[in-house]
Amino acid sequence: MQPLGKNIGGYFGERINIRAVLSQVEGAARSGGWAEEVFYQVDGLKWLALRKTSGAPERRVYISTGIHGDEPAGPLAALQLLQEDCWPANTSVTLLPVLNPRGCLLNRRESPEGIDLNRDYLASRSAEVRAHLAWLRPQPRFDLCFCLHEDWESRGFYVYELNPDQRPSLAETIIAAVQPVCPIDRSAVIEGRAAHGGIIRPETDPLARPLWPEAFWLLQHKTRLSYTLEAPSDFPLAVRVQALMAAVRAALA
Numbered sequence: 001m002q003p004l005g006k007n008i009g010g011y012f013g014e015r016i017n018i019r020a021v022l023s024q025v026e027g028a029a030r031s032g033g034w035a036e037e038v039f040y041q042v043d044g045l046k047w048l049a050l051r052k053t054s055g056a057p058e059r060r061v062y063i064s065t066g067i068h069g070d071e072p073a074g075p076l077a078a079l080q081l082l083q084e085d086c087w088p089a090n091t092s093v094t095l096l097p098v099l100n101p102r103g104c105l106l107n108r109r110e111s112p113e114g115i116d117l118n119r120d121y122l123a124s125r126s127a128e129v130r131a132h133l134a135w136l137r138p139q140p141r142f143d144l145c146f147c148l149h150e151d152w153e154s155r156g157f158y159v160y161e162l163n164p165d166q167r168p169s170l171a172e173t174i175i176a177a178v179q180p181v182c183p184i185d186r187s188a189v190i191e192g193r194a195a196h197g198g199i200i201r202p203e204t205d206p207l208a209r210p211l212w213p214e215a216f217w218l219l220q221h222k223t224r225l226s227y228t229l230e231a232p233s234d235f236p237l238a239v240r241v242q243a244l245m246a247a248v249r250a251a252l253a
Helices: 018-032 073-084 101-106 127-136 171-178 214-221 237-252
Strands: 035-042 045-054 059-065 091-096 144-151 158-162 193-196 226-232
Touching (some): 018 035, 018 073, 018 101, 035 127, 059 237, 073 144
Parallel strands (some): 059 091, 059 144
């Protein structure tokens, strides 16, 4: 499988109708018995937090996506996971399907105000991130967090693992599950960081990160195990969606 060669200087692949996706997400959530909370709303768009608990919850899982508006595979993967509605027993799943719907409308990484929301979790300049944090702070801690992303420059799937306590790693399991459906980026350096077999384990010292992504805020306040999944967005959209879904399924299993 080879890249399509469309992404030259940015993302130029398939786009989605984010209003339609959000409508489908709400429909699938209602059908599946998910609790729904709207924590921000503007321009007729909703920032949704969905929760479903199976049995007596022994672990709490957080999944978010859609924080970059030019990464459509994440919201579609969230929708398809909702439609499949196949989750582990004794697990509470919290799902935030689109964190930057206005950016999705523009097919733009940033918000319409030009803020990269995924670098704003320390400064909190944007209304979207302030609303997200106001919702997050009272939430219980999570045993495991996933942030679903894409990389328009990458030639394969890769994953960031934040695991400062050296808990049993899920990264190798994720890579093995994704490999049958999507190429893996096995470069020794990815995004300026050392990588091995498609896995990046970056610095977790908060003083070393002046611009905090969502995953880094979660690590400091809500979890000790976090995975940022990066699908290669110069491949067909269906491949990227399946890659993200395979990663989440494998880690939860």
